[in-house]
Every structure is written in structure tokens, then in C-alpha cells.
Amino acid sequence: MRTIPSRIIAVRDEGKDRRTITVLNKEIAEKAQPGQFIMVWIPGVDEIPMGISHIGKEEIAFTVHRIGEATNALYNKKVNEYIGVRGPYGKGFKEVDGNIIVIGGGTGTAPLIPLIKRLYEKEGNNVTVINGAKSIDEMVFKEELNELTKMGKIKYMPATEDGSLGYKGLATTLLEEVLNKMEKPDEIYACGPESMIKRVVEIALEKGIHVQALVERYMKCAIGICGSCTMDPIGIRVCVEGPVIPIETLARITELGVYKRDSSGRKTKI
Numbered sequence: 620m621r622t623i624p625s626r627i628i629a630v631r632d633e634g635k636d637r638r639t640i641t642v643l644n645k646e647i648a649e650k651a652q653p654g655q656f657i658m659v660w661i662p663g664v665d666e667i668p669m670g671i672s673h674i675g676k677e678e679i680a681f682t683v684h685r686i687g688e689a690t691n692a693l694y695n696k697k698v699n700e701y702i703g704v705r706g707p708y709g710k711g712f713k714e715v716d717g718n719i720i721v722i723g724g725g726t727g728t729a730p731l732i733p734l735i736k737r738l739y740e741k742e743g744n745n746v747t748v749i750n751g752a753k754s755i756d757e758m759v760f761k762e763e764l765n766e767l768t769k770m771g772k773i774k775y776m777p778a779t780e781d782g783s784l785g786y787k788g789l790a791t792t793l794l795e796e797v798l799n800k801m802e803k804p805d806e807i808y809a810c811g812p813e814s815m816i817k818r819v820v821e822i823a824l825e826k827g828i829h830v831q832a833l834v835e836r837y838m839k840c841a842i843g844i845c846g847s848c849t850m851d852p853i854g855i856r857v858c859v860e861g862p863v864i865p866i867e868t869l870a871r872i873t874e875l876g877v878y879k880r881d882s883s884g885r886k887t888k889i
């Protein structure tokens with residue numbers, strides 16, 4: 620897939636150190652599925668993977684959290700500037716109907732937004748969204764999710780560790796409380812810090828609930844050749860077999876929530 624020069628048409632603050640950047644790119648917008656990712660080239664800096672937080676008719680968006688050189692450069696891009704975008708890549712979420720729980724942590728909620736939209740648009744689905752963050756400043760898409768609740772499309776349950784919005788505590792503790800009060804859901808979708816994903820998998824295995832989670836690993840090629848994003852011990856390539864991985868596979872990945880590899884392949888603790 621070629622890198623397409625894409626014009627930035629909107630930049631929106633999304634809490635502390637986070638921004639949603641919308642670019643014109645009809646080719647990717649027509650193909651992208653919730654859960655897939657794109658490779659974003661920031662001229663003169665780097666090319667990095669980003670989840671897709673909006674899929675429009677001729678535009679897509681991603682939500683960047685600045686943590687290093689490339690994400691910082693991206694965060695500072697302005698409307699009408701150009702970046703390169705290739706994709707969409709990887710396997711997205713498989714849509715399951717019924718009683719659904721979507722759990723996002725921090726910026727990890729962003730790639731769940733197109734999925735949430737698909738789910739509530741289907742009649743008969745009952746969608747609960749648990750959105751966790753350290754504090755209200757780190758909570759992305761809270762206004763949209765609130766609005767969707769007012770419109771009766773979803774049930775939005777924010778959770779913050781400092782209690783600045785919604786439930787005080789971890790999103791996974793809230794998940795356990797919700798599960799204890801409801802009938803077994805048909806599916807749980809998750810994206811966020813790996814410690815959160817790992818806990819979601821443990822809870823779901825205990826209760827016999829199916830999960831699909833979006834996992835991040837260091838990536839170079841994004842097309843399954845370089846091997847940078849493989850996970851131990853089964854060697855699954857996150858860019859091709861993921862980034863959305865089902866619970867059967869997640870349960871076999873021993874490095875989940877424990878370590879990841881850096882740009883030189885060295886293991887670093889999570």
C-alpha cells in the first residue's frame with residue numbers, strides 16, 4: 620500500500636497531551652474497518668502506527684497521545700499541513716450482536732469509537748461503554764459518549780482513579796461490578812493499557828465471556844515482514860494477525876502485560 624499525502628482538515632484538543640487529528644483520505648476512509656490501524660509518516664521525523672478514531676466518507680481521524688519524538692511532532696501539526704498515511708492495516712473487530720461491553724482505558728478508548736458507532740446503529744444491541752483514565756484530564760471522547768447516552772444509544776460509565784469523573788477506581792474494578800449485576804454479556808471489546816487488557820482477559824476467562832482486544836507493539840513495516848511486533852511464545856505478528864486479538868489467542872501470549880520489545884528487539888518491562 621502506498622503512502623498517501625493527506626491534508627489535515629481538523630485538530631481538536633482531547634484533554635491533556637492528546638489531540639484528535641482529521642485528515643482527508645478517501646481511499647483509506649472507504650476501506651477502513653473499526654479496529655484497523657494506519658501508518659502515519661511525519662516528514663523528517665518518523666513513521667508510526669495509529670489506531671483510527673473516526674471513519675468518515677472521505678476523511679479519517681486518529682487520536683494522538685504525545686509521549687515521544689514522533690507523537691510530539693504529530694501533536695503539533697496544524698490544519699492544512701500534510702502528513703503521509705498508508706493503510707488500513709491489520710485485522711479489525713469482528714462484530715457480535717446482543718449485550719455488549721466496550722472497555723477503554725486512556726487514549727485506548729479512541730480506536731473503539733468507530734466500533735461503538737457500528738454497534739449502537741444495529742437495532743437490538745445493548746451497548747455499555749466503560750471508559751477509564753487516571754483523571755478527567757486524560758479522558759478522551761467524554762462529551763461524545765455522554766451525548767450518546769443522553770440520546771439513549773449507549774450506556775456510558777466513566778471511571779477515574781482520582782474520582783474526578785464518574786466511578787472512583789480502576790475501569791476493570793467497575794467492569795467486575797457491572798458483570799456481577801448483569802446477565803452474561805455476548806462480547807467484551809477492550810483497548811487500553813496492557814495491564815488493563817490482561818485483567819479484562821483474566822476476568823472474562825473466569826466468567827466464560829468472549830473478548831476481543833486491540834493490542835499495541837513496536838512496529839516498523841506493518842505488513843508482516845520485519846517481525847518487530849511478534850509476541851511470545853506463539854510468534855503472532857500484531858500488525859497482520861492483530862492488532863485485534865481474540866481471547867483464545869490472548870490467553871496463550873505469555874508476554875501480555877509483562878514485557879514488550881523496543882526498536883532493537885530488546886525486551887522492556889511493561
Ligand SMILES: Cc1cc2nc3c(=O)[nH]c(=O)nc-3n(C[C@H](O)[C@H](O)[C@H](O)COP(=O)(O)OP(=O)(O)OC[C@H]3O[C@@H](n4cnc5c(N)ncnc54)[C@H](O)[C@@H]3O)c2cc1C
Pocket residue numbers: 656665666667668669670671681682683684685686687688689690691726729730834835836837838839862880881882
Ligand atoms: C496498532 C497500534 C495502534 C496505535 N494507536 C495509537 C493511538 O491511537 N494513539 C496513540 O497515541 N498511540 C497509538 N499507538 C502507539 C504509538 O504508535 C506510539 O506511541 C508511538 O509510535 C511512539 O512514538 P514516539 O516517537 O512518540 O515515542 P518513542 O520515544 O519512540 O517511544 C515511546 C514509547 O512508545 C513505544 N513505541 C515507539 N515506537 C513505536 C511503534 N512504532 N509502535 C508501537 N510502539 C512504539 C516505545 O516502545 C516506547 O515505550 C499505537 C500503536 C500500535 C501498534
